[in-house]
Amino acid sequence: MNHPILTAIDERRTINLFDPARTLSEEQVAELAGFATRAPSSFNLQNYRFIAAHTPEARLRLRRIAWNQAKVTDAGVTFVVVGRMTDHEETLTRLRPTVDAGIMPERVAADWAAGAKSLYHEQPWRQRDEAVRSATFAAATMIFAAHAMGLGAGPMSGFDQDAVSAEFGLAPDEFPVMLLAIGHPAPGNWPQKARRPVADVLDVV
Numbered sequence: 001m002n003h004p005i006l007t008a009i010d011e012r013r014t015i016n017l018f019d020p021a022r023t024l025s026e027e028q029v030a031e032l033a034g035f036a037t038r039a040p041s042s043f044n045l046q047n048y049r050f051i052a053a054h055t056p057e058a059r060l061r062l063r064r065i066a067w068n069q070a071k072v073t074d075a076g077v078t079f080v081v082v083g084r085m086t087d088h089e090e091t092l093t094r095l096r097p098t099v100d101a102g103i104m105p106e107r108v109a110a111d112w113a114a115g116a117k118s119l120y121h122e123q124p125w126r127q128r129d130e131a132v133r134s135a136t137f138a139a140a141t142m143i144f145a146a147h148a149m150g151l152g153a154g155p156m157s158g159f160d161q162d163a164v165s166a167e168f169g170l171a172p173d174e175f176p177v178m179l180l181a182i183g184h185p186a187p188g189n190w191p192q193k194a195r196r197p198v199a200d201v202l203d204v205v
């Protein structure tokens with residue numbers, strides 16, 4: 001099968017080495033975030049946000065609390081992908097533009113709000129799991145947007161969660177899900193690594 005999305009899935013590799021001399025513009029940073037928001041999220045709640053460590057100073061602040069990983073400062077930007085504990089009371093607000101655009105009837109939005117309440121109200125584990133899921137979809141979408149823009153991306157969970165929350169002023173209902181370094185790849189990155197055989201990860205029932 002030949003399709004640009006499938007080609008991108010085949011070609012993409014995690015970028016560990018970035019060219020520190022090649023920066024990204026604020027427009028490129030905003031473009032990356034814009035593509036990321038096109039990812040799906042539960043009830044379209046979009047309960048994530050991005051903090052773009054873009055200036056050299058901001059990237060250095062982040063690197064110090066991210067296992068001193070060089071890619072945090074070498075990449076043109078390193079995003080803190082922030083998850084927000086899922087708040088079902090935001091459902092109607094988030095759906096309003098979709099209702100106003102005539103895509104979703106008002107009564108369906110009300111049904112979704114009731115569904116979100118039954119799923120998340122006083123269920124902190126579900127609130128957190130859902131934030132991680134939605135933020136991760138957004139990050140994955142950003143990775144492929146970066147690929148299409150001729151850039152490379154390196155996701156990271158090697159950071160001090162409490163320190164990142166304090167340093168970048170996260171709210172009490174927010175937490176860093178991952179870091180995502182994006183920039184121009186330098187020579188020397190490995191190709192995509194070998195994967196487990198599909199038969200080992202797939203049960204068709």
Ligand SMILES: Cc1cc2nc3c(=O)[nH]c(=O)nc-3n(C[C@H](O)[C@H](O)[C@H](O)COP(=O)(O)O)c2cc1C
Binds near residue numbers: 015154
């Ligand atoms: C959630 C997550 C966390 C990761 N954390 C780090 C990290 O902190 N530091 C690092 O160098 N690589 C990190 N990686 C990169 C992985 O090692 C890499 O994606 C994996 O080896 C597959 O590489 P490939 O996509 O090039 O085949 C992380 C990847 C993911 C998905």
